[in-house]
Amino acid sequence: MTAEAKPMALPHTSEEEDPREHLMHDPLPREKMNNMVMEAMTTAPLEYKIVVGILALLVGVCLFGAWGYMTMTGIGLAGVRRPVFWGFFISTFVFWIGISHAGTFVSAILRVFKAEFRRPFTRAAELMTTFGLAAGAMYPLIHLGRVWVFYFMVPYPNQRGLWPNFRSPLVWDFIAITTYLLGSTMYLFMPLLPDLAMARDHSTGWRKFLYRILSLGWRGSETEWRHLRTAIKIFAWAIIPVMFSVHTIVSWDFAVSTTIGWHSTIFGPFFVAGAIFSGVSAVVMVLFIVRSSMVNMKYFIRPEHFDALGKLVLIFSMGWLYFYFNEYMVEWYGGDATSKEVWHYITQGPLSWLWLLMLVCNIAIPWLTLWNKKIRRTPWAMFIITFLVNVGMYIERYLLIPGELARNRIPFDWGDYAPRIEPIIAVGSISLFLLLYAIMSRVIPLIPVWEVQEGQMAHAMKRVGKAKVPVVTETE
Amino acid sequence: MNETVHDENVGKWTMVIDLDQCTGCQACVTACSMENNVAFVGEADAAYGRGMHWIRVVREWNGEMPDLTADFRPVMCQQCGEAPCEPVCPVFASTKSVPEQINLQVYNRCIGTRYCGNNCPYIARTFNWFDYERPEPLNFQLNPDVTVRSRGVMEKCTFCVQRIRRGEEDANAEGRPVHDGDVTPACAQACPAQAITFGDITDPESRVAKLARSARAERFLEEVGTEPRVIYLKGNGKVVREG
Ligand code: SF4
Numbered sequence: 001m002t003a004e005a006k007p008m009a010l011p012h013t014s015e016e017e018d019p020r021e022h023l024m025h026d027p028l029p030r031e032k033m034n035n036m037v038m039e040a041m042t043t044a045p046l047e048y049k050i051v052v053g054i055l056a057l058l059v060g061v062c063l064f065g066a067w068g069y070m071t072m073t074g075i076g077l078a079g080v081r082r083p084v085f086w087g088f089f090i091s092t093f094v095f096w097i098g099i100s101h102a103g104t105f106v107s108a109i110l111r112v113f114k115a116e117f118r119r120p121f122t123r124a125a126e127l128m129t130t131f132g133l134a135a136g137a138m139y140p141l142i143h144l145g146r147v148w149v150f151y152f153m154v155p156y157p158n159q160r161g162l163w164p165n166f167r168s169p170l171v172w173d174f175i176a177i178t179t180y181l182l183g184s185t186m187y188l189f190m191p192l193l194p195d196l197a198m199a200r201d202h203s204t205g206w207r208k209f210l211y212r213i214l215s216l217g218w219r220g221s222e223t224e225w226r227h228l229r230t231a232i233k234i235f236a237w238a239i240i241p242v243m244f245s246v247h248t249i250v251s252w253d254f255a256v257s258t259t260i261g262w263h264s265t266i267f268g269p270f271f272v273a274g275a276i277f278s279g280v281s282a283v284v285m286v287l288f289i290v291r292s293s294m295v296n297m298k299y300f301i302r303p304e305h306f307d308a309l310g311k312l313v314l315i316f317s318m319g320w321l322y323f324y325f326n327e328y329m330v331e332w333y334g335g336d337a338t339s340k341e342v343w344h345y346i347t348q349g350p351l352s353w354l355w356l357l358m359l360v361c362n363i364a365i366p367w368l369t370l371w372n373k374k375i376r377r378t379p380w381a382m383f384i385i386t387f388l389v390n391v392g393m394y395i396e397r398y399l400l401i402p403g404e405l406a407r408n409r410i411p412f413d414w415g416d417y418a419p420r421i422e423p424i425i426a427v428g429s430i431s432l433f434l435l436l437y438a439i440m441s442r443v444i445p446l447i448p449v450w451e452v453q454e455g456q457m458a459h460a461m462k463r464v465g466k467a468k469v470p471v472v473t474e475t476e
Numbered sequence: 477m478n479e480t481v482h483d484e485n486v487g488k489w490t491m492v493i494d495l496d497q498c499t500g501c502q503a504c505v506t507a508c509s510m511e512n513n514v515a516f517v518g519e520a521d522a523a524y525g526r527g528m529h530w531i532r533v534v535r536e537w538n539g540e541m542p543d544l545t546a547d548f549r550p551v552m553c554q555q556c557g558e559a560p561c562e563p564v565c566p567v568f569a570s571t572k573s574v575p576e577q578i579n580l581q582v583y584n585r586c587i588g589t590r591y592c593g594n595n596c597p598y599i600a601r602t603f604n605w606f607d608y609e610r611p612e613p614l615n616f617q618l619n620p621d622v623t624v625r626s627r628g629v630m631e632k633c634t635f636c637v638q639r640i641r642r643g644e645e646d647a648n649a650e651g652r653p654v655h656d657g658d659v660t661p662a663c664a665q666a667c668p669a670q671a672i673t674f675g676d677i678t679d680p681e682s683r684v685a686k687l688a689r690s691a692r693a694e695r696f697l698e699e700v701g702t703e704p705r706v707i708y709l710k711g712n713g714k715v716v717r718e719g
Contacts (some may be wrong), residue, residue: 073606074604074605074606074607074627074628075588075603075605075627075628076521076526076605076606076627080590080603080605081524081525081526081605082525082526082527082593082599082601082602082603083525083593083594083599085590085591085593085594085603086590086591086594140589143589143590144587144588144589144628145586145587145588145589145590145603145604145627145628145629145630146586146587146588146627146628146629147587147588149587150587152566152567152585152587153566153567153587162567162568162585164566164567164568165563165565165566165567165568167563167564168563168564168565168566168591169564169591170564170566170589170591171566174566253591256564257560257564257591257594257595258560258595258597258700258702259594259595405594408597408599409597409697409700410534410551410598410599412532412534412535412536413534413599415525
């Protein structure tokens with residue numbers, strides 16, 4: 001458990017700063033912290049119930065109602081048309097898969113790199129992965145012309161000897177997303193065990209029953225901890241390549257095609273950068289909502305966390321622009337006539353206002369604001385900025401899919417796309433994500449208490465001469 | 477012209493369209509819709525770009541306003557040897573028929589991802605957005621040899637595969653090989669300018685084989701590498717028009 005104590009790489013004590021601003025240097029007694037988390041989980045005021053009710057209604061009407069109606073009537077209720085065979089649905093799909101990268105990035109990559117600020121919100125981010133995938137994975141079904149035979153895509157043994165076409169990126173997608181969903185759910189569940197056991201010991205009634213089952217008889221013995229740590233470490237490393245592969249494979253849906261504008265070798269890393277950009281932004285949004293709507297959360301989620309995430313958002317904004325510029329640059333240099341038409345359509349055609357809005361949201365706003373520590377430490381400002389980033393990232397996917405399909409090699413067949421029923425279903429899927437999240441926030445401890453406590457034990461103030469220096473002990 | 481085409485992709489059935497002969501009259505479009513039970517989508521949907529024609533007459537404009545001339549290019553599925561629609565279909569609904577060397581769409585297998593439609597450089601594929609009604613008495617003109625497609629599936633030109641099979645079966649019954657001219661797709665049959673010729677290119681004496689040797693022969697969007705089985709004949713340079 002203990003190794004030698006070393007000064008922290010980034011001492012965050014400037015003169016005027018109180019180290020107690022940092023969660024890790026502001027410890028509370030264990031029992032008190034447990035009770036705080038339990039209280040947050042069990043408090044469900046009237047407002048919460050109303051919100052959940054509205055969300056459930058939206059999911060019922062906008063998602064399942066509209067989707068059911070479309071299934072009965074025909075996919076023609078959507079705005080897709082020749083040559084724009086994919087539109088809003090696939091954009092939203094890519095968007096959700098992007099959001100789902102947040103959890104793994106925050107939880108696995110920051111864990112592997114031992115970024116201490118991650119501790120209180122790893123679980124909040126992992127939940128986003130699971131529910132983002134749940135919301136996103138519906139779209140490949142929603143957009144099918146004949147969803148009732150979707151199982152043709154599943155490799156199941158059958159008498160006719162028919163298998164899915166493993167050369168098709170859609171089958172790769174299916175496999176990659178399933179892997180990621182299963183992997184990230186397990187990765188969500190494992191660090192949850194000690195907290196579920198804590199909840200079991202602090203509750204009565206149906207909750208006690210539920211947590212007793214879910215905590216798998218966790219007692220907290222040294223062997224159990226050792227196994228858990230090993231398992232988490234293995235999973236944290238293993239899920240990182242899965243995360244990269246998922247969005248790369250989603251990008252191959254486009255990159256392997258012959259369609260001008262999609263046919264690009266840079267799409268893999270470009271999509272991954274964009275996904276993490278929007279995913280980390282979405283984490284900020286969720287943290288803001290959690291912090292301001294749940295009791296006791298102001299202790300756990302602090303300006304320092306918004307600060308750290310803000311820096312990440314800024315970095316990924318730059319990374320995203322780097323790839324976007326590359327993509328533009330190479331197409332421009334290629335000088336292909338159809339490429340020029342595609343770019344002309346997006347940058348100067350009827351969608352150009354979207355393109356400009358995207359540049360403002362994805363580049364101008366983060367670059368102008370996030371360098372400022374004060375802004376990064378203001379949760380509501382961060383909420384607005386990250387919301388706009390996600391608007392920008394959504395537009396990026398929209399321009400990429402129906403935007404680039406609208407122009408092709410045969411000018412006679414150019415055609416503009418306008419969504420019809422799609423935005424209604426998109427509202428439904430956002431509601432589904434929020435609904436699942438809202439319900440889960442009252443069922444499982446949203447704060448990984450043991451991780452916070454472990455972090456607080458590892459951090460201490462050490463006296464060096466006259467100065468007090470924060471130190472952190474390596475725990476793993 | 478054939479240098480870049482892989483041997484196995486030198487299609488048996490080939491169509492040659494003489495662009496210098498096409499007048500853009502759209503008779504082929506009509507005949508195709510009748511023969512292949514292509515749905516009528518109605519005015520509103522057609523205006524939105526959901527017309528389902530398997531063949532369409534693409535206009536290619538030459539010159540600058542106001543001195544414009546139009547060339548007409550009837551475009552249907554080019555029955556590519558290296559078809560971009562085939563690898564992307566997750567369920568093998570878009571697939572190659574080996575004996576005929578043409579691309580088929582298995583309607584019963586199609587689940588409607590529409591990926592093939594995005595990936596077709598010729599924009600040759602159409603999708604059944606709804607179940608389209610055929611008001612009386614149009615239902616009586618349905619061709620019994622061709623499947624009526626339901627909503628949610630892709631479809632496209634099949635080179636009138638039902639006529640190919642009919643020609644082969646008739647020849648079989650008479651105990652003879654298929655002769656040039658035994659098989660004529662609806663578009664070729666209807667074309668008043670006789671711009672469309674259809675036949676077996678592996679027979680060096682067939683009309684298509686002779687036409688394919690013409691110096692005017694080219695393939696459409698050849699640079700994509702699809703190795704299409706439709707050959708267009710086009711005079712070099714500008715089409716000269718009087719008046
Ligand atoms: S029927 Fe013949 S002339 Fe008329 S548009 Fe078709 S190919 Fe051209």
